[in-house]
Amino acid sequence: MKSAVIVFPGSNCDRDLAIGLERASGRPAEMVWHKEASLPEGLDVVALPGGFSFGDYLRCGAIAARMPIMQAVVDFANKGGHVIGVCNGFQVLIESGLLPGALMRNSNLKFVCKDVELITTTANSPFTNTLQKGQRLTVPVAHHDGNYIADSDLLFKLQSEDRIAFRYADNPNGSVDNIAGILSENRRVLGMMPHPERLNDPALGGNDGSHIFESLVKGLMVPA
Amino acid sequence: MKARVDITLKNGVLDPQGKAIQHALGTLGFGGVEAVRQGKVIELDLAETDPAKAEATLKEMCEKLLANTVIENYSIEVLG
Numbered sequence A: 001m002k003s004a005v006i007v008f009p010g011s012n013c014d015r016d017l018a019i020g021l022e023r024a025s026g027r028p029a030e031m032v033w034h035k036e037a038s039l040p041e042g043l044d045v046v047a048l049p050g051g052f053s054f055g056d057y058l059r060c061g062a063i064a065a066r067m068p069i070m071q072a073v074v075d076f077a078n079k080g081g082h083v084i085g086v087c088n089g090f091q092v093l094i095e096s097g098l099l100p101g102a103l104m105r106n107s108n109l110k111f112v113c114k115d116v117e118l119i120t121t122t123a124n125s126p127f128t129n130t131l132q133k134g135q136r137l138t139v140p141v142a143h144h145d146g147n148y149i150a151d152s153d154l155l156f157k158l159q160s161e162d163r164i165a166f167r168y169a170d171n172p173n174g175s176v177d178n179i180a181g182i183l184s185e186n187r188r189v190l191g192m193m194p195h196p197e198r199l200n201d202p203a204l205g206g207n208d209g210s211h212i213f214e215s216l217v218k219g220l221m222v223p224a
Numbered sequence B: 001m002k003a004r005v006d007i008t009l010k011n012g013v014l015d016p017q018g019k020a021i022q023h024a025l026g027t028l029g030f031g032g033v034e035a036v037r038q039g040k041v042i043e044l045d046l047a048e049t050d051p052a053k054a055e056a057t058l059k060e061m062c063e064k065l066l067a068n069t070v071i072e073n074y075s076i077e078v079l080g
Helices: A014-025 A068-078 A088-095 A152-160 A210-220 B016-027 B051-066
Strands: A003-007 A030-033 A045-048 A082-086 A102-104 A112-120 A136-143 A147-149 A164-168 A179-183 A189-192 B002-009 B040-045 B072-078
Touching: A003 A014, A003 A068, A014 A045, A014 A210, A045 A068, A045 A088, A068 A082, A082 A088, A082 A210, A088 A102, A088 A189, A112 A179, A147 A179, A164 A189, B002 B051, B051 B072
Parallel strands: A003 A030, A003 A045, A045 A082, A082 A189
Antiparallel strands: A102 A147, A112 A136, A112 A164, A164 A179, A179 A189, B002 B040, B002 B072
16 A cells, blocks of 8 residues: 655644554555645555644644645545545645535634544445444544534535544534544545544554554555 | 735534633623624735725635635625
């Protein structure tokens, strides 16, 4: 599996994400600076990391989503490429139009930084195919703007198309329907607020996050 | 020419910051504050001298970057 991690000024989970991808696939991820106008050839997966791109100015992810590399990422996704965005990466995916809805300030106005329990809501995606529906994972969250908003039509669509990837067992931010992560219509773009790359080593307290990277390797069925 | 863009949350979008401000005003003894909505103001200085062209450009700026039209409304004022 050939993967790339996009790096913006203020990204701070890019190296963890690269390690997650590398451990699962056995192949180092390429790091791609946001000013590049094109992606490396032959990629299977593009990953957008967490952090505070461009200082969260204007709106979280808004400036990053308009950088040159993002047009290439949008084209890659539109051609059926797999894209995962974690935390700030999820915000960038929404701002770039690859995922619907909006992420607003947490309902209690607090930055929330703790381990949360996630409920796998669908196993039918390239990111969750090694999990069982209903399987619980412990993964950290660390964000101020993770309150997922969708109007009733969009929420119904996400529910009826089985596009909610993960729900919170105990909602930390006010997200509608306890949504922690959603899939695109073709199921190949995943955005999630929790950080699987931050709990990917028993030495750090667990490796529940590794399922998502391992699912990608299995789901793509390409040699490492 | 100078221009000003006001960005506000759409009706129906919950505004936790507005709620917090409303609560704080109540704590300070300002009674009767029935609702507070927080938005943002962006002031721009443009080289353009034609107000109609400036307005068209500003609209494009709002659609492409300044506002998230999923949750926000914008209004443009060309100040001349």
